[in-house]
Amino acid sequence: MIELRSVSKSFGDRDALNGVTLHVGRNELLSVVGPSGCGKTTMLNVVAGLCYPDEGEVQINNVIVDGWEGRRRIHVRPSKRKVGYVFQNYALFPHMKVQDNVAYGLKAMHLPRSEVEIRTRSILEFVGLLNHSESYPHELSGGEKQRVALARSLVTNPEVLLLDEPLSALDPRSREALRRDFKNLLRELEVTVVYVTHDLTEACSLSDRIAVMDRGRVEQAGHCDQILERPKSRFVAEFLGLNVYDGRVVQDPSGVILIKVGGTEIFGPATENPDGERVLVTLRPEDIVISTEPEVKNQRWCGCTCNSLSGTVLEIVRMKSSARVVVDVGFPVKSELSLSSIRELGLAEGKNVYVQFKAESLSISPVR
């Protein structure tokens, strides 16, 4: 279990952490996502004890490792925290063979030689690198290095495992494969894991719960679906790739709820937000249908209040299997379409289309 309470840390006049409060349950795997420079790595360093927080308290398994006891400062040394840490570039000792890298922590704990050997062998077997134990780090591939780093940090049986973008240095193909390996490996262990990444897909595929960080703060923490469903702030929504707008609630006397975005009024979901209130409106790209006709033809939307806004295609960005289409309907709307539907609709930049979505697909929250 890891508990951070209002932890702050600045380097010179730059705030790296600005009141971070976060809870990671025992044996939970929490992914921390955020853009580079948001304080993810500093947070790991604070948990590992590599840097002193300026303020706040850190607990690992109910023991205060950073904080104050009265006026006495508590700072437990990294070696006493039972933490494993996989650095972004693995930091394998270049002058040691794989087995010596892995055995390093055990030797530092002054364990008997026979035990060091047994445990080193078994962890190398666990990560599938027993046949590389005599190699030097520079002789390994990126993925192999990464598994050595994992083995080295796990061999001492840490209670907490910290992973700093462990897959970011790999090419996309091995990253995909290793992500699956990783998930299986981590599942087998009884260890609390904090997994830092800037890749949202990676975060959501690895762990149930994620924390989104920005500018030294945890903007939102919770289950992936829940965050995708109800992003709490503009930053989170934008980071998740949602459409985000500033809007205003307009309650029609007949009970119909409209939201005014820019100069356009659209149908909104049932809300308790009062008339005239300024709200943050978010819309998921995958909830949007693009049509060449104004009428909503989607059968499943039958009986729902739907929006159908006319606009022109601003931009089509092709990706692997889909494309992102941006349509200007008075405000830009991002949507995601398969390449085949783009062909069927004959979409091209400048073409007039209708953007359709259910009123219920809009999610609105008061502006913070």
Added chain:
Amino acid sequence: MLKALAPEHISDGILMLLLGSLCLLFILFITIPLAVVFLNLDIEKVTFQLRNPQILSALTVGLVTSFTATVASFIFGVPTAYLLATRKFPGRAIVDTILDIPIVLPPAVAGVALLLAFAPRGLLGPALREFGVVLPGSTFAVILAQVFVGSPFLLRSAKAAFENVDRAYIDSAKILSASRLRVFFTITLPLATHGLAAGTIMTWARSMGEFGATLMFAGNLPGVTQTMPLAIYMLLAEDPIASNVLSAILVLISFSVLALFRLLGRRRYGARL
């Protein structure tokens, strides 16, 4: 297309010719004197001179003092370099600069400075005399002069080597429960070995070749303070062949040390280090 390329090719050729001749001239300038040292020598002359007591004593004094000076520079220099590289303390930049001064200081000035500090009439001379220590004219003075002039090379090189050890290795080791001492001896030191060796060799070479400061501070007493460079200088007039043989020995020593260093210094851990 051809027309556009042609002038460029010509200027390329001229440029390469210019660079090539500069390079060739430079190589000749360095190698000719080095080669000439061996030109007038034959086995007979060398074996005869190796029985010359003045040459033998200069070799002994020179090797013993330069070796001692290098060990002393290492013992004091490496910890200092480590502190300068890894700890922040007030005045660090000033200390760093002052310790580098002997590199650029003319050796004669170093000699004067050492005299003013340690000679019997110098600042610390009277205090030393209380303990019965008179430095000038002693072999110990030779060593002091060599440390003064030679140690900054080791210090510089060691400091750079320590600074270049990636922080992540040290942090990893710490997290793996290694004590500070263990981190130093298993991570920092092995990764800095190359820089330390380079610095040690530079310091040793500089100590062995020390002339000005030794002459002024320690004097020129055969068998006591007369090192190889001093003997070469003294013998130049009275026994040119002896001087030549001694020079050749020094060139050989320098060359073999550099060769050995290059051999050992081949990159070991892939691209790193």
